[in-house]
Amino acid sequence: VLLNAKLNIVTQRHTAAHELGHHQLRHRTAADDDLSPALRWGNGSWPDEEKTAEAFAAWFLMPRPAVLAGLDRICQGQPTSPEHVYRLxxxxxxSYTGTVRHLQNLRLLDADRARQWAKISLAALRxxxxxxAALSAEAQVHVVTTSSHQQQIHVDVGDVLTVRSAGAAFVSLPKGLARCTDVEQAAVVTDELGDPVLLEVSAADWDEPVRLTVVRDAPRTGVHDVWPD
Structure with a gap:
């Protein structure tokens, strides 16, 4: 399986899972040059092999136990807003759109609400x-709450970590994280982030600081960089 190194990590993971589906389902060799589930899914343009590989990818990346555990941490098990789906x-x-669609497959979201939420502006939601806080076009937002304790957060350069509790503050920021100048309770990931770092967040109404590990998704290198001419 060959992946485009210029794709963001979410798209790379989904593409890899989709191609693994082709392999597990014993499909023929093929090149998927322009398969966009968000644009083409459900309009009849996909052959059956692509539909089944796409279904495999969804269930492989979002198995029901993982979805339920995530929803339990985020919203006591019941998604009631697009924010909950984005955080999941x-x-x-x-991807946000893929997660909305899969929640409907799992019967955790009704069809009408899924259609409405799939159409919202992701830029406005982020x-x-x-x-x-100022965000780049590719930046993701990671919300830190008490349920984030001892979790790993996978980030990329430009991503923003924000704390959603009154009076909460970062105890200190390790190298690779910098305070957002325009938002007090937010930090941005910089290119200085290398090895995983420990981040601590405290709040007056929390029994103890929330400690989580911030892991940078490795820079994506193409074959021309690994095996130069």
Whole structure:
């Protein structure tokens, strides 16, 4: 399986899972040059092999136990807003639209609400979650709560970590994380982040600081960089 090194990590993971589905389902050799589930799924343009590989990818990346555990941490098991789905997607390393669709497959979201939520502006949703912090086009937002304790958060350069509790603050910021100048309770991932780092967040109404590990998704290198001419 060959993947485009210029794709973001979420798209790479999904593409790899899709191609693994082709292999597990013993499909023929093929090149998927332009398969966009968000644009083409359900309009009749996909052959059956692509549909089944796509279904494999969804269940492989979002197995029901992982989805239920994530929803339990985020919203006591019941998603009631697009924010909950976005945060679940960040935990699972999946796309927002794909997660909405899969929640409907799992019967955790009704069809009408899934259609409505799939159409919302992701840029506006990310900006709202980040508290208005400046975001690059590819940046993701990771919300830190008490349920984040002892979790790993996988980030990329430009991503923003934000704390959603009154009076909460970062105890200190390790190298590779910098405070957002426009939002007090947010930090941005910089290119200085190398090895995984421990982040601590405290709040007056929390019994103890929340400690989580921030892991940078490795820079994606193409074959021309690994095996130069």
């Amino acid at each position: 997607a960040r935990e699972l390393g999946t 900006s709202s979650l980040a508290g208005g």
